[in-house]
Amino acid sequence: MMFNGQTIDSGDNSTNIQGKEVTVINNSGLSYSDVKDIAMSVFKSNFYDLGEKVENIIQDRAEKILDDYLEKICSKNPKYIENTQNPDIRYVIYEAQKNYARRGGESTKKLLVETLVNRTVIQGNCIQELVLNEALEIIPKITPKQIVILTLIFINRYVNYRIEYPIEHYSYLNKIIRSDIEIDNNYSIFQHLEYASCLNISVASVDYTMVIESKFPQIKGSEEANKIIKEDRELSLMCNMWNNSQMCNANLTSVGIAIAVANIKVKTGLDYDLGIWIKE
Incomplete structure (x- = not known):
């Protein structure tokens, strides 16, 4: 060298x-x-x-x-x-x-x-x-809070779960990653993440009810998804943070995904294969 x-x-x-x-x-x-x-x-x-x-x-x-x-x-x-x-x-x-x-x-x-x-x-x-x-x-x-934001977007937008996967486990995963951090509509936090090439902010938004409905095949319709969110404290908190910040407008870049995957391993020990999302 x-x-x-x-x-x-x-x-x-x-x-x-x-x-x-x-x-x-x-x-x-x-x-x-x-x-x-x-x-x-x-x-x-x-x-x-x-x-x-x-x-x-x-x-x-x-x-x-x-x-x-x-x-x-x-x-x-x-x-x-x-x-x-x-x-x-x-x-x-x-x-x-x-x-x-x-x-x-x-x-x-x-x-x-x-x-x-x-x-x-x-x-x-x-x-x-x-x-x-x-x-x-x-x-x-980027800050630890911004890393949490990337990871929460990843597990809520980019990871799907099999029908036998308990929703309670998914809720607990959110809680571990969030670590009691509150996320509000602080534009500068998301602006810097976009500047750092971790995500893109779109005009279109995805409501958290749609996130939950699409993530679990056993959920039938938005009414059932809303009921599940309201009955679970963590999902209810996530719904509020998601819909009232630019998380609902964000799409991760390949770099944002790589950071999120590494952070999940650090926080939970779960070892996701980066190749599922980033391929030649």
Whole structure:
């Protein structure tokens, strides 16, 4: 891997690092410690000199997100460590470290790690690779509340349920994702999400009754859907927030979907296949 057009010549099975330039020639396979040493060296070489106190904070954050990422990769399957030799993956590792080091935030870190793991695992699917790269760039640029909004739009608009799936489970999923956050018609929140290429705001709207009616095949008609909403506290809250904000006008982009899928895994452990919604 090489940056900035300058090279360092090295022999087989060696790794050289100099400032902003990194050349890696390694034929013997990578271990956890190899990847960590290389990634931290790249990070230190490229981040600005901001003073000892700030540098300590930045280094701690960069190392923490890297450790969490590598541990998660190894627990998933140690063979995925080899994928970090891909120059594109090496670059997004650095970008994730940089963005977390700048702003911190536990929820941001978890979402960056989950998305980075997804990006490392996926190989040979160009569109998903590009979408996940963009998601890693966007996550630090939006707020936790905005991430919740994207996820709620996703599970209410883009996920359908089989007839045997209990509506109570769907209601509980909404509650876990919402985390007691209230959503109102704050135009700037949705405007920024649109600017960040996470969603598009349409003139047309979808009433929450229609959402519930179309989501569950066992519900027959809007009257039954309304009754179910009124009898369930969480669905009633969602109905009010949905119909009185721009959630009812929003369509997610591929990046918005990728962020929502990663957030569901972080919050609930549910592992949705991104390929259902994003295909070549």
